[in-house]
Amino acid sequence: MKGQLTIEYMLTFILFIGLIIFIYSQYSSNIPTFISEISKEDSRSKTYQISELLLNDPGEPSDWDNDISSAERLGLSDETYNKSNLLSLDKITDLNSMCPSDYLGVQRLLALNQTFYIRFYNITSTGLRDILLDCSPPQALITKTELNATVRRITSFYNNTDGTINFGELIIEV
């Protein structure tokens, strides 16, 4: 039985296979970065959507702050004025009281499947930040995954008690 393959053919074949493996490895090394970026993009979109929902929608029903258990969708916009960038202080304080006891309920109302942070700061006359809303996950739900997106929104809010309008900063992190 005479040899069917020459040494040159074998060498060429091995080099060719090596080249294919090199090209494949170069290409596939981008895949984890790509998947990570898609995940960040998804978080950015969700963060923006939540900020829009909280800022410019009164929620469902629009006076859910009168009976928190009736809330089907959260929104902080003042339903009396129904203007963009005008929140209701009552809704802010109600959400602040709802979060520590029912974080998962808030998560469900926002249609999220991951942990999130919502904070609202009143910007005082001296420029300091006075926190009015802190909706953070309980210790048991905090995961070590890094936060992917943060959206900061400047907005005014209406204080129903004294009839004044002040302004503050809404920060959403997903």
Added chain:
Amino acid sequence: MKGLINILELLITGIILILAFFHFFPQYSIRTNWSSVLLDLSTKDVLNTIDRLNKTYDYSTDDDDGVIDTGFEIFMNKTFSPEYSGEPYIWWKEIHGLPNGINTTNIPYFTEAKKETIVDVIVTDEFYVYTFSLGIGYPY
């Protein structure tokens, strides 16, 4: 000679493959416009907030030109304090349609900026329709 041709074929094929690979699969790069969009969003938010606070006319008639103790500058310094925003911002305003003419603060140098405009009406001795434009950006 026969072996040399095989190797020569391999080299040519390899070069063609690498060129085709880089042509059809360019180096992966990440481009996102979120920074620009969020800057635009901030500008709209601030303009809306000024309007909700009923300060559009007051800030329009501030003859400040960047002077730090006027209402508009105080508001902007409080809102975009680097201590809280984490980033330095610059801003300016342009007003058209009020009787005292165009009131524009010096436009600072910026790397990227967004400008939004709101139309407002004021009745003093006459009826005026004027525009208040706010520009916010990153310093140069």
